[in-house]
Amino acid sequence: MNTSLPELEAHRLKSLPKAEVHLHLEGCFEAATIAQWAKTEGLALPRPQEDLFKFSGLADFLGFLDLACGLACTTERLVALSYGLCQRLADNGTGYADVIFNPTHWHAWHGRLGAMLDAMDAGFKAAEQDGLPRVGVCVSLLRTQSADAAIELVDALRALRHPRVVALSVDGNEAIAGRTGPRFAEAFRRAGDAGLRRTVHAGESSGPEGVWDAVNVLGADRIDHGVRAIEDAALVRMLVDRQIPLGICPTSNLVLGVYPSILDHPIERLRSAGVRVSVNTDDPALLGASLIGEYALCRRTFGWTDAMTKSVARTSIDASFASSDVKAQLLAALKDW
Ligand code: ADE
Ligand code: ZN
Numbered sequence: 377m378n379t380s381l382p383e384l385e386a387h388r389l390k391s392l393p394k395a396e397v398h399l400h401l402e403g404c405f406e407a408a409t410i411a412q413w414a415k416t417e418g419l420a421l422p423r424p425q426e427d428l429f430k431f432s433g434l435a436d437f438l439g440f441l442d443l444a445c446g447l448a449c450t451t452e453r454l455v456a457l458s459y460g461l462c463q464r465l466a467d468n469g470t471g472y473a474d475v476i477f478n479p480t481h482w483h484a485w486h487g488r489l490g491a492m493l494d495a496m497d498a499g500f501k502a503a504e505q506d507g508l509p510r511v512g513v514c515v516s517l518l519r520t521q522s523a524d525a526a527i528e529l530v531d532a533l534r535a536l537r538h539p540r541v542v543a544l545s546v547d548g549n550e551a552i553a554g555r556t557g558p559r560f561a562e563a564f565r566r567a568g569d570a571g572l573r574r575t576v577h578a579g580e581s582s583g584p585e586g587v588w589d590a591v592n593v594l595g596a597d598r599i600d601h602g603v604r605a606i607e608d609a610a611l612v613r614m615l616v617d618r619q620i621p622l623g624i625c626p627t628s629n630l631v632l633g634v635y636p637s638i639l640d641h642p643i644e645r646l647r648s649a650g651v652r653v654s655v656n657t658d659d660p661a662l663l664g665a666s667l668i669g670e671y672a673l674c675r676r677t678f679g680w681t682d683a684m685t686k687s688v689a690r691t692s693i694d695a696s697f698a699s700s701d702v703k704a705q706l707l708a709a710l711k712d713w
Contacts, residue, residue, distance in 0.1 A: 381672050389668040390469035393709040394689040395696040396656050396667055397575075398600045398623030400547070401477045401496070402441045403659020404461045405448075413447040429662050434549055434581055434632050437662070441481045444662075449484030451495045458499025462508035464660060468667040471509055471706045472698045474575070476545050476600075478516035479529065489532050497540045512542035512697050514575055517563065519548035519556050526563035534570045542697040543573035547600065550582035557589030564594040573597050573697045575623070580634055584608035591620060598623060598695055603634065605651070606642035612649050621652040621695035626673055627665040628658035644678040647688070654692035686713060 381389075411425045421428060422443070431437040448454050465473050477496065479485065485492045493513070500511045515533055517526045526546075533541060544567035546560055564574055576594050578586035580601035587605045590596040591614070602622035605611045615622070624643050628634075635641045647653045655674060657665040671688075674680050680688070693706045 381669065385672055385675075386668055389671045389685075390467075392469060392671065392685065392689050392713055393471055393693070393706045394469070394667070394671075395654075395692040395698060395706060396465065396468075396470050396473040397598065397621075397654055397692060397696050398625055398656035398658055399461075399473050399475055400659050401457065401461060401475050402445055402481055403657075403662045404457060404464065405444045406460075406661055409457075410444055410447060413453065417447060417449075419447070429664070431632065431662075435552065437632060437659075438549055440662070441478075442483070445481035446483045448482065451491075451498075454485075454492065454495040455499040455502070458496045458511075459503045459508075462500060462503030462511060465509040465511075465667075466507075470667055471709070472511070472693070472696055472702050473509065474512050474514050474542065474697050476514045476516050476547060476575075478518055478545075478547055480518045480521065489529075490536050490538070493536065493538045493540060497538070500540065510698070510702060511540075513538075513540045514543040514545040514573075514697070515541055516545035516547045517560060519546060519550055519553035519577075523559045523562065526560050527566065530563045530566045530570075533572070534566065541572070543567075543575050543597075545575045545577070545600070546594070547577040550578070550580070550586050552581075555582075555585065555589065557586070557593035561593050568595055575600055577601060579604040579622075580629070580632075584611045587611055587615075591615075591618070596620065597697075601625065601629070601634075603629060603642050603646070606645055612646065612651060615646075615652075616650040619652055621654060621691055622646065623656050623695070624653050625656045625658035625665070626670055628663050631663045631665075638673060638677045641677075643674060644680075647684075652691045652695065654688060654695055656692075686710060689713075 407428045575598045576590035576596040577600040578590040600623045655670040
């Protein structure tokens with residue numbers, strides 16, 4: 377539970393039936409775990425443990441993911457990390473999550489995608505058996521990968537047909553990679569043909585053009601972030617007309633420097649324009665976010681009423697890639713909140 381929140385508000389928001397649709401497995405490492413694993417591996421940390429999660433921006437942050445994920449080199453560690461993610465969901469009253477996982481960060485597992493998915497799956501299954509929330513996995517490309525590497529990953533997913541995998545994703549740094557929509561078009565086309573859903577990081581380190589490409593070139597069912605769509609009125613109209621949901625992460629955008637203050641954040645302008653928005657944590661442990669805290673922040677800053685809060689929670693469930701059973705259960709519970 378988020379201790380900086382008044383207890384009553386935290387309790388109410390925990391009881392709000394909701395899903396999380398923008399959450400990275402890579403963002404769920406605790407500092408103490410990283411320090412302990414680094415010690416075991418005889419690896420020096422780049423900074424003292426208390427400063428470990430101080431990032432200068434997205435590029436610095438993404439570099440850190442390579443270090444953290446590199447330490448999760450055994451099945452046991454990956455199972456524990458996956459189980460811990462579900463515990464975090466339960467602590468926030470989250471009923472279901474789509475979890476993004478980007479194989480490029482996990483150096484010890486390269487070439488062993490099936491084994492890696494099995495290890496994650498074992499952690500998620502054990503969590504479900506203990507009554508913790510369900511999870512679907514969105515396997516992610518990195519923006520700086522080549523078209524061939526992207527197609528290779530999608531073909532491997534098509535061959536594996538792993539029941540835990542619900543979607544193809546792409547994340548990473550568009551400011552460094554430049555316009556890469558066309559580079560990934562074939563990979564996304566093949567994923568769609570194979571029945572995978574499609575979710576795309578855009579409009580965080582790219583401007584509106586990245587969001588246009590996500591929809592028009594990659595066929596995105598959902599956009600991760602998408603906040604910089606606010607800079608293009610025609611794009612906002614298109615997102616409203618086509619009802620394409622945005623998985624927005626306010627604290628992440630502040631910590632990684634997309635906006636200087638929550639008062640500058642466009643989530644409320646997008647929501648009130650009719651864009652379907654949900655709130656999410658992105659990389660909760662590394663960026664110091666909790667899902668309850670994100671809802672509370674928006675309620676406090678933008679005056680979201682209970683009805684608005686409920687409507688955002690409904691979007692989170694509708695926009696998720698959960699099974700129809702899980703969605704129906706959560707939506708029924710939400711009606712009574
Ligand atoms: N990978 C993990 N978090 C990310 C973010 N906020 N943007 C792009 N790639 C990411
Ligand atoms: Zn993200």
